[in-house]
Structure formats: structure tokens, C-alpha cells
Amino acid sequence: MTETTTPDAALETLGRVFGYDSFRGDQAEIIRHVVAGGDALVLMPTGGGKSLCYQVPSLVREGTGVVISPLIALMQDQVDALAAVGVRAEFLNSTQGPDERRRVEAAFVAGAVDLLYLAPERLAIESTAQLLDRGTIALFAIDEAHCVAQWGHDFRPDYLRLSMLHERWPAVPRIALTATATEQTHAEIALRLQLDDARHFVASFDRPNIQYRIEAKNQPQRQLLELLRTEHVGDAGIVYCLSRASVEKTAEFLNSSGIPALPYHAGLPAEVRAANQSRFLREDGIVMVATIAFGMGIDKPDVRFVAHLDLPKSVEGYYQETGRAGRDGLPSTAWLAYGLQDVVQQRRMIEQSEGDLAHRRRMSAHLDAMLALCETVECRRVQLLAYFGQSSQPCGNCDTCLNPPQAWDGTVPAQKLLSTIVRLKRERNQTFGAGQVVDILRGKETPRTLQHGHEQLATWGIGEDLSDQQWRGVVRQLLAQGLLATQGEYGILALTDASAAVLSGERAVSLRTEPERVARRAPKRQAALADLEPAQVELFEALRVWRAEQAKEQGVPAYIVFGDATLRAVALAKPATMDELDALPGIGAKKRDAYGQALLEVVAAA
The missing domain is CATH 3.40.50.300 (P-loop containing nucleotide triphosphate hydrolases)
Structure with missing residues (x-):
């Protein structure tokens, strides 16, 4: 991670709890802003560290961070992952019985919860709002904020009610986060969540790995x-x-x-x-x-x-x-x-x-x-x-x-194909999908082409120089360029307003040639093993076996114990002391105390 200046409390929390010594990219500035009480709208790619942007402020600020998440099925794992690093995390959702809900509610009111996960539909229940009134709220985090976009790919109607957070608790800072948003979706999130005055942070969308x-x-x-x-x-x-x-x-x-x-x-x-x-x-x-x-x-x-x-x-x-x-x-x-x-x-x-x-x-x-x-x-x-x-x-x-693929002049093939569609319509009052049109161009005598007398068309067989697969590629690319359209349930091919310029020769058509397939490669090493020496690979595999045993014993996913990146770092460093473990990413105080000695024993035995 790139070293970044940030308030001491936040940086100390990052190291002690999560096992990292510095923030990445905009994390430090986002956290500073939210810790100070400001609203934020954060667009950051998956894997960019969005969760830390509300987890750290929740631990630094007084009270409980309330996380609005649509992911009921994953809340238990989210809570388990936080518990593994020493964070007092809980959730309230429809999967719990009355006794469990009462336990969580009492812990929240008593100030014994650092992060509380809620499904958005629970905020429609007045008793939930009354519960939040009885505790101290550090912040509201609205995760997967793109779910508020009405014509987006993950729209959730309950997200439209979340403007009530600002109306009922105007002094509590809000941070809305999503991994992806076009400018239109970005604007819709800000509008519907009443984040007009929030500071917007847009990280690079690049995922170079x-x-x-x-x-x-x-x-x-x-x-x-x-x-x-x-x-x-x-x-x-x-x-x-x-x-x-x-x-x-x-x-x-x-x-x-x-x-x-x-x-x-x-x-x-x-x-x-x-x-x-x-x-x-x-x-x-x-x-x-x-x-x-x-x-x-x-x-x-x-x-x-x-x-x-x-x-x-x-x-x-x-x-x-x-x-x-x-x-x-x-x-x-x-x-x-x-x-x-x-x-x-x-x-x-x-x-x-x-x-x-x-x-x-x-x-x-x-x-x-x-x-x-x-x-x-x-x-x-x-x-x-x-x-x-x-x-x-x-x-x-x-x-x-x-x-790199090669571009080629596809003007003549495009004209042949478009001309076939025109002739079918004009001379026979017929329309067909791509398969029949390609058969005509290739001069294929099939029951269907012969039944309709298509061998009489002027374009019959004029496309024998291209294979079926190549012609389907031409059709696909003409559709992509808006030079061809499909209609109805059966994908009937039809011309567009732009087709005439191609037929008249006023517009050239450039098409993409699929590159030759790369020869079959030998199986590739797993990503986590790349660049490791044989002895380091052996240690990494031993660490994975140990991790699997720990995860099975605790009934949690293996990554909650440690991720591959941390095990890889251990395999590379071969630490012999607790102090040496402290220098490795992803090993905070709770995990060092829980697993440190066992990790050192696995390293020593390898």
C-alpha cells in the first residue's frame, strides 16, 4: 500500500484491527472526512477497499456504525469476518428469532456494538427507527448504493426510502458506496439519497490485475x-x-x-x-x-x-x-x-x-x-x-x-448481405433470420432454400469466399454498428436508416477479424503461487491445509481466517517471531493473538 497521511486514530485502528500500515488511494481522505462528520458518496471498484471507508470511522467515532445492506444471505459472513479481527459486529434481519433480535437490540442500546448491519426493508418498520433513536449512531453507511437507481441492473425499491436517514437523523454523517456507476447512476444516487451536499469521491475504475x-x-x-x-x-x-x-x-x-x-x-x-x-x-x-x-x-x-x-x-x-x-x-x-x-x-x-x-x-x-x-x-x-x-x-x-485483431474492409460483404435482405423483401416479400440469409450467400441447397426458390436470387452463392462462421461474424458486427437490425421473436434481419449509405457505397465498413486461436497452453500455476520458489510453494500449501482446518473447526469461510494474499506473504517472509508477523499484511492484533503461534509452528515445520 502507498503510505498516506491520515489522522492518528484512524491509522492506529487500521494497523491494530486490520493489520495494514497505510491507506490506499482516497481511503485516507474519505475516512478523515467522515470521521469529521461529513457526508460522502464513494465510487470505488470492487477490491478497492470500500468497506474500510466506513468500518474505520465507525470504530473511531463515538457510537455504532449502522450499515444498510441488501445482502441478508451474507450478513452472517460479514459479521464473522469482523469478529475475527476483534470488531463487535451484529446484524438484524428476518432470519433471526425473537430472542436473538432482543439480544442484539439490547447490545446496541448498551453501546456494545461497533457495527450493526440492517436490511433496507427493516427501516420501513417504525420499531427499528425507534430502536436506533435509543442508541448512539456513529454513521450510516449505505452499501451497494447503485441499488437506488430505478433503471439500474440491481434496483431495490426499499432503497428509495433511505432519504429518511437524513430527515430523521440530520446530524449523523452518511456514506453511500458502490463499486460501479455511470455518470447517470452517480447523479441518481446523489438525488435519491439527498446527498447533494456530500463530498464525492470517484476512484479509478481500473482493475489492472x-x-x-x-x-x-x-x-x-x-x-x-x-x-x-x-x-x-x-x-x-x-x-x-x-x-x-x-x-x-x-x-x-x-x-x-x-x-x-x-x-x-x-x-x-x-x-x-x-x-x-x-x-x-x-x-x-x-x-x-x-x-x-x-x-x-x-x-x-x-x-x-x-x-x-x-x-x-x-x-x-x-x-x-x-x-x-x-x-x-x-x-x-x-x-x-x-x-x-x-x-x-x-x-x-x-x-x-x-x-x-x-x-x-x-x-x-x-x-x-x-x-x-x-x-x-x-x-x-x-x-x-x-x-x-x-x-x-x-x-x-x-x-x-x-x-491484436486485424481490421479489414468489409464493405463488399456488407453490401452483399444487405442486398440479399433487400431482394428477399422486394422480389419475394420474404424476411428471414441470419441462418437463411447466410445459406443464400453461400449457395447452400437446403430444403428451405430450394422450397422458396432462393437459388433464383441474383445474390445466390456470391458469398462462397467466406465460411458460415465468418458470415455470422459479419452479421454480428453489422448489428453492433447499427447497420443491421433484428425484428420479432425469430430475429428477422432488417435494414436500418444507416444501411442505405453502405449499399450506395457512400459509407465504408470496417470489420474485425478474429485472431488465430493461441495454441493450447500448459496448465498455469495458481495466481497465489506465481513467482514462489518450490520451498515457498510447499509452505504456502501447508498454510492452506492449516487454514482449512481452522475454518472447518470454526464453521467460517477460509478467507475469514486469512486470505491467500496473507498466506503468500507468510510463505515469502517465513517469519520466526511474533514481531515479524506484525510486519505482514492482514495480521492485526486479534488475529496475531489467535493464530500467531500456530502460524509460526507451521512455518517452522515446513
């Missing part, structure tokens, strides 16, 4: 399996699918291929979802296959990859989901496979969505930005950060930087 890669679908399950077998053997990861059926099939495929995978979607019984989430958090090397309902607030630091088998609906959602990889700062992968059918499906979903015309236009704009990211020949990271208003230089660590 994540390698972004996007490729065209070609048997996507097999593509995923190759990624996991060659680069992420034994790693924990998340695979996102659009539908419940796809989740089930993909999890079954991975399990049958020898990779432990669990499904997660809204159609599963609540107890199955809870059990699968618990296994993912507590066991090493589990792959969670899920819809986007899974992942928000997941604190698991060693997720080494996030894969998408379907096109995300927006760049904001994609960034939020991929940000769940590599929270510990170690190298991780964000991998996406998408194809023509994804584009057709997303367009159809927009057409059928609820909401007015303005809403559908917003969704279309989100999809267009996502397609532009997929089809760019420039650095993925530059384009991704530009979406959030941040300029950057090529990263050298994404697929387009490492294996």
Missing part, C-alpha cells in the same frame, strides 16, 4: 472447459449464464468433466441456494454457475475467474460482475464468449420489456455499448474505462493488446 478477454462463441461450453483446464486448474470462479436452464446444463457439464460446480438461480429452493453459496464461500476450488442474481456483496477474495457464457445486458453490469474476480489483487481472468444469437436474444428482450419507449431506448443504448466493447479492435480496458468517463492508455494485459 484482471485480464479481460472476449471471443466469439464456438461450442462455448468446450471453450470454457479449455480455459479452466489450461489456466485455472483448481481455482474458484463464477460462470454467468442468462437462463436457469443454461445454468443447470453448464453445471452438469463441468461436473461431468471433473470440475466441481454448483448451480445458483432463483428457481432453486432457498435452502439449496443457501447451501450452494455456503459451499462456494467455504470450500476451495468450487465453480459457481449462476444467473446474475448471484454475486453482489460476495467477499470471497480468491475468485480467480469470472466467465460469461451469454452477453451481459450492459457494460455496467459486466463490470460489476467481472469485478468479483481478484479482490485480493492477484492475477485473475474475466472471460466472455458471445455470438450472433446473443445479440438477437437481447434485442428481442428489449422489445418485449416493460417500461416506456424511453426505457427501451436506454436498454438499447446499454446493449450498443456492450457490443462496441465486444467488437473493438482497440484495448478492452481503454474502452471499458472510457464508458465510466475515465481516460487511460492501452493496458498490455487484455486480449486485444496481447493478440
Whole structure:
């Protein structure tokens, strides 16, 4: 971490409780501002240390920090993680019985709670507000603040009531935090939470440890399996699918291929979802296959990859989901496979969505930005950060930087394809999806082309120079550029207002060539083992075994004992004394007292 000046009490708390000797980036200034009683709106990427921005002020200021979080299923783990470092943390939510709730309420009123987690819907209950009136509140932290954005990807109606915090407790500072927000979402958070006078902190959205890669679908399950077998053997990861059926099939495929995978979607019984989430958090090397309902607030630091088998609906959602990889700062992968059918499906979903015309236009704009990211020949990271208003230089660590695609003049193929659509409509009064149009261009004699007499069209067979896969790439990219549209349930191809300029030759079309696939790579070492000597690897593995035993004994996720980054630091330093442990990241006073001697014994025995 970069050394930063900050008030002594906050810095002392950071070291004693959390085991770090300095703050990162804007953390010090945010904490200073909130400790002094100021309101703050914080945009900081996942893994950037948002939690410390309210945890430290809650410990420094008088009273209890009240954290508003939508993540009931994760509150127990959040409280366990804080308890492990000596913080008196509690939660109140619908999972508790009356006796447990009374115990927590009494502790809060008595001033024996440092942080109290509440679900937003509890604030609608007057008895909860009356309870807060009886205690001393250090601050309100509104976590996952983007949930207040009404047309955002994680909208929660209960967040709209949170303006009552300022109205009922005007003297209590508030800090709203989110890992991602466009300028529009940023403004909506400030408006709906009445944070007009708050100080805004916008950290860099860059996650340099994540390698972004996007490729065209070609048997996507097999593509995923190759990624996991060659680069992420034994790693924990998340695979996102659009539908419940796809989740089930993909999890079954991975399990049958020898990779432990669990499904997660809204159609599963609540107890199955809870059990699968618990296994993912507590066991090493589990792959969670899920819809986007899974992942928000997941604190698991060693997720080494996030894969998408379907096109995300927006760049904001994609960034939020991929940000769940590599929270510990170690190298991780964000991998996406998408194809023509994804584009057709997303367009159809927009057409059928609820909401007015303005809403559908917003969704279309989100999809267009996502397609532009997929089809760019420039650095993925530059384009991704530009979406959030941040300029950057090529990263050298994404697929387009490492294996640059070539741009080629696709004007003539575009004209051939658009002309075929025109002729079908004008000469036959027919409309078709991409498959039939490509068959006509390739001159394929199928029952369907022959039935409709398509061999009589002037464009029959004029596209034999490109393969089916290449033509589908042309269609996909013309859709991405707005030179082609799809209509109806079956993805009928249609021209747009911009198509005429291509047909007349007034507009050139540049297309992207998929780079040659890199030869199959040998399995890669786990990120935490990179650059370690054999003896250090042996010690790291011994530390992981010890950690697993501790976690099982306590019934908590392994990362609550120690994260991989801390175990790696121990393996590198090989400490022999308690004083030497104090110098390592992630070992605060409580963890040193609880685990220090055992850690030294593992090191000595290795």
C-alpha cells in the first residue's frame, strides 16, 4: 500500500484491527472526512477497499456504525469476518428469532456494538427507527448504493426510502458506496439519497490485475472447459449464464468433466441456494454457475475467474460482475464468449420489456455499448474505462493488446448481405433470420432454400469466399454498428436508416477479424503461487491445509481466517517471531493473538 497521511486514530485502528500500515488511494481522505462528520458518496471498484471507508470511522467515532445492506444471505459472513479481527459486529434481519433480535437490540442500546448491519426493508418498520433513536449512531453507511437507481441492473425499491436517514437523523454523517456507476447512476444516487451536499469521491475504475478477454462463441461450453483446464486448474470462479436452464446444463457439464460446480438461480429452493453459496464461500476450488442474481456483496477474495457464457445486458453490469474476480489483487481472468444469437436474444428482450419507449431506448443504448466493447479492435480496458468517463492508455494485459485483431474492409460483404435482405423483401416479400440469409450467400441447397426458390436470387452463392462462421461474424458486427437490425421473436434481419449509405457505397465498413486461436497452453500455476520458489510453494500449501482446518473447526469461510494474499506473504517472509508477523499484511492484533503461534509452528515445520 502507498503510505498516506491520515489522522492518528484512524491509522492506529487500521494497523491494530486490520493489520495494514497505510491507506490506499482516497481511503485516507474519505475516512478523515467522515470521521469529521461529513457526508460522502464513494465510487470505488470492487477490491478497492470500500468497506474500510466506513468500518474505520465507525470504530473511531463515538457510537455504532449502522450499515444498510441488501445482502441478508451474507450478513452472517460479514459479521464473522469482523469478529475475527476483534470488531463487535451484529446484524438484524428476518432470519433471526425473537430472542436473538432482543439480544442484539439490547447490545446496541448498551453501546456494545461497533457495527450493526440492517436490511433496507427493516427501516420501513417504525420499531427499528425507534430502536436506533435509543442508541448512539456513529454513521450510516449505505452499501451497494447503485441499488437506488430505478433503471439500474440491481434496483431495490426499499432503497428509495433511505432519504429518511437524513430527515430523521440530520446530524449523523452518511456514506453511500458502490463499486460501479455511470455518470447517470452517480447523479441518481446523489438525488435519491439527498446527498447533494456530500463530498464525492470517484476512484479509478481500473482493475489492472484482471485480464479481460472476449471471443466469439464456438461450442462455448468446450471453450470454457479449455480455459479452466489450461489456466485455472483448481481455482474458484463464477460462470454467468442468462437462463436457469443454461445454468443447470453448464453445471452438469463441468461436473461431468471433473470440475466441481454448483448451480445458483432463483428457481432453486432457498435452502439449496443457501447451501450452494455456503459451499462456494467455504470450500476451495468450487465453480459457481449462476444467473446474475448471484454475486453482489460476495467477499470471497480468491475468485480467480469470472466467465460469461451469454452477453451481459450492459457494460455496467459486466463490470460489476467481472469485478468479483481478484479482490485480493492477484492475477485473475474475466472471460466472455458471445455470438450472433446473443445479440438477437437481447434485442428481442428489449422489445418485449416493460417500461416506456424511453426505457427501451436506454436498454438499447446499454446493449450498443456492450457490443462496441465486444467488437473493438482497440484495448478492452481503454474502452471499458472510457464508458465510466475515465481516460487511460492501452493496458498490455487484455486480449486485444496481447493478440491484436486485424481490421479489414468489409464493405463488399456488407453490401452483399444487405442486398440479399433487400431482394428477399422486394422480389419475394420474404424476411428471414441470419441462418437463411447466410445459406443464400453461400449457395447452400437446403430444403428451405430450394422450397422458396432462393437459388433464383441474383445474390445466390456470391458469398462462397467466406465460411458460415465468418458470415455470422459479419452479421454480428453489422448489428453492433447499427447497420443491421433484428425484428420479432425469430430475429428477422432488417435494414436500418444507416444501411442505405453502405449499399450506395457512400459509407465504408470496417470489420474485425478474429485472431488465430493461441495454441493450447500448459496448465498455469495458481495466481497465489506465481513467482514462489518450490520451498515457498510447499509452505504456502501447508498454510492452506492449516487454514482449512481452522475454518472447518470454526464453521467460517477460509478467507475469514486469512486470505491467500496473507498466506503468500507468510510463505515469502517465513517469519520466526511474533514481531515479524506484525510486519505482514492482514495480521492485526486479534488475529496475531489467535493464530500467531500456530502460524509460526507451521512455518517452522515446513
